[in-house]
Amino acid sequence: MQPDPTQAAPEAMLSVRGLKKVYQTDGGDVEAVRNLTFDLRAGELACLVGPSGSGKTTLLKCISGLMAPTEGEVLLSGKRVSGPPKKMAVVFQEYGRSLFPWMRVRDNVELPLKNQGVPRAERDRLVDEALEAVGLSHVPRSYPWQLSGGMQQRVAIARAIAYQPEVLLMDEPFAAVDAQTRADLEDLIRTVWKKLGITILFVTHDIDESVYLGERVIILSSSPTVIQEDIAIDLPEERDQLETRSLPRFTELRHHVYEQIQLAKKGDRPAAAGTPSAGPTPAAASGADVA
Amino acid sequence: MSSKTLASGAAAPSVERQHRQVRKMPTKQLLGLAGILGFLLTWELIPRLGLVDPNYLPPASEVIAALIVDFGLTAFWVAVGETMKAWFLGLLMAVAAAVVLGFIIGSSNFLRKATNSTIEFLRPIPSVALIPLAVLMFGVKIESSLLLIVYAAFWQVLIQVLYGVADVDMVANNTARTYGLGRMARIRYVVFPTTLPYLMTGVRLAAAVALVLAITAELVIGSPGLGREIALAQSGGAISGMYALVLATGLIGVLINMLMRFIEKKTLSWHTSVRSEVFV
Numbered sequence A: 001m002q003p004d005p006t007q008a009a010p011e012a013m014l015s016v017r018g019l020k021k022v023y024q025t026d027g028g029d030v031e032a033v034r035n036l037t038f039d040l041r042a043g044e045l046a047c048l049v050g051p052s053g054s055g056k057t058t059l060l061k062c063i064s065g066l067m068a069p070t071e072g073e074v075l076l077s078g079k080r081v082s083g084p085p086k087k088m089a090v091v092f093q094e095y096g097r098s099l100f101p102w103m104r105v106r107d108n109v110e111l112p113l114k115n116q117g118v119p120r121a122e123r124d125r126l127v128d129e130a131l132e133a134v135g136l137s138h139v140p141r142s143y144p145w146q147l148s149g150g151m152q153q154r155v156a157i158a159r160a161i162a163y164q165p166e167v168l169l170m171d172e173p174f175a176a177v178d179a180q181t182r183a184d185l186e187d188l189i190r191t192v193w194k195k196l197g198i199t200i201l202f203v204t205h206d207i208d209e210s211v212y213l214g215e216r217v218i219i220l221s222s223s224p225t226v227i228q229e230d231i232a233i234d235l236p237e238e239r240d241q242l243e244t245r246s247l248p249r250f251t252e253l254r255h256h257v258y259e260q261i262q263l264a265k266k267g268d269r270p271a272a273a274g275t276p277s278a279g280p281t282p283a284a285a286s287g288a289d290v291a
Numbered sequence B: 001m002s003s004k005t006l007a008s009g010a011a012a013p014s015v016e017r018q019h020r021q022v023r024k025m026p027t028k029q030l031l032g033l034a035g036i037l038g039f040l041l042t043w044e045l046i047p048r049l050g051l052v053d054p055n056y057l058p059p060a061s062e063v064i065a066a067l068i069v070d071f072g073l074t075a076f077w078v079a080v081g082e083t084m085k086a087w088f089l090g091l092l093m094a095v096a097a098a099v100v101l102g103f104i105i106g107s108s109n110f111l112r113k114a115t116n117s118t119i120e121f122l123r124p125i126p127s128v129a130l131i132p133l134a135v136l137m138f139g140v141k142i143e144s145s146l147l148l149i150v151y152a153a154f155w156q157v158l159i160q161v162l163y164g165v166a167d168v169d170m171v172a173n174n175t176a177r178t179y180g181l182g183r184m185a186r187i188r189y190v191v192f193p194t195t196l197p198y199l200m201t202g203v204r205l206a207a208a209v210a211l212v213l214a215i216t217a218e219l220v221i222g223s224p225g226l227g228r229e230i231a232l233a234q235s236g237g238a239i240s241g242m243y244a245l246v247l248a249t250g251l252i253g254v255l256i257n258m259l260m261r262f263i264e265k266k267t268l269s270w271h272t273s274v275r276s277e278v279f280v
Ligand SMILES: Nc1ncnc2c1ncn2[C@@H]1O[C@H](COP(=O)(O)OP(=O)(O)OP(=O)(O)O)[C@@H](O)[C@H]1O
Pocket: A023, A024, A025, A030, A031, A032, A050, A051, A052, A053, A054, A055, A056, A057, A058, A059, A205, A223
């Protein structure tokens, strides 16, 4: 009914319209997500942050077609998502459980391609490239459980890359790896994103990570969830773990996101709660309002 | 400094453990051998010392001699062949039926709930209670043995397959779905590998039960095989011969178990490794 918001922007790759999810449980209904509306342009890298239990995983499950929303819809290139779409890949938080322990690393990465009927030669090339990209070309014959946690997550990422999705969803993928591996994986994601030009929605609860990685950060309120704020990250294109993180602008943005999350936790709704985000707004340039 | 002490302190026990393991292997086997020898010696002495009438329990040496004689007889091998045929066919039919039904029932919540009480009712019925039915339907043919074997072995496998299918990891399954694996592909690449360890346990248990039922059927109904030979030896008063055949069934049981463990190890290398890693 509303003029602009219900209409997905024509150039939107992924478009979430008035999404609501209510879980029906024995203990009554749980409203996990109240009303979410946002668009991702093709080739955008957006981070989604929100307090624990704010429905981030729920949102990803709806976007990836694993679960039907109670209300609203998800559009992928303008087409309504009703089951797992072909051009989407998901990296789950529980990488240990998402890799198949009965298959070697290489077979894990290869399986989705094999299932799609990709010819052998091309499959081999894609798998080699993906393993190379995540720095795991030396362990194709290992089983996943013979690898460290960070390596396992890299296998899961390699599997997603080899699949050549147009949209990549990642659910707190680095929550369980150490700081050094995490920094490496963050840079890996940026490299892959730039190289393949894919659209990435990256869920995290790490504020620094969201600001460092994203071109845009979408902040969710606490459950029942609406969008708290949607800000553009105007950091230089080339990011560097040391340099970018020491930029004054980085600190400002971090402060800003942090504050918003604190507000979200307190249950303070944005003035226009429920109204769809028209797109990222630049955060205040001065540090005055966060001081 | 302190880290150095720590490292050497940690290294020492592991070296020691390795040594102990190396020494343990032959000790364990020797102990096993000693156990068997001790058992045979006791068996030899009990009738010889007159503790038990040798007419009922001939000494071990006599029984083993009779068994060695049996090994040279075609009739013995024919009987072994009959028993193994019933065992194998029965096991095969039971496993095939249980796997197909297990996957169908297991993958539907509705069917699982609908069949649960029926399964819990039918499963505890002892297979031997079906002997009269088997005789009525098939007489003394191999089909009688098969009915009992299939019934007993079927439940062992079905229950395990149902557990296995229920154990499929939601994350693994969702991963497969997001990568576009359809229902059949998911059964092949996710459900089946998850179920395999359970299935192998079921088959191993079923293999042992199938042998018991094969011998029972032959013994009681008189369908051809080692069981019937045991009954015939008993009624003919060939007591040593009877014990020799009993010993033969025991050996077959051991061989079957070894075979099953071997297959399990080969097919589940990834699984046993996962398990051992968890338990270490
Ligand atoms: N299967 C379910 N049945 C019922 N309620 C659920 C279910 N899954 C999630 N919820 C509820 O929905 C809300 C959002 O859960 P969700 O897992 O999406 O949060 P999240 O943002 O991913 O949290 P975290 O950061 O801790 O992973 C929570 O209140 C949770 O209790």
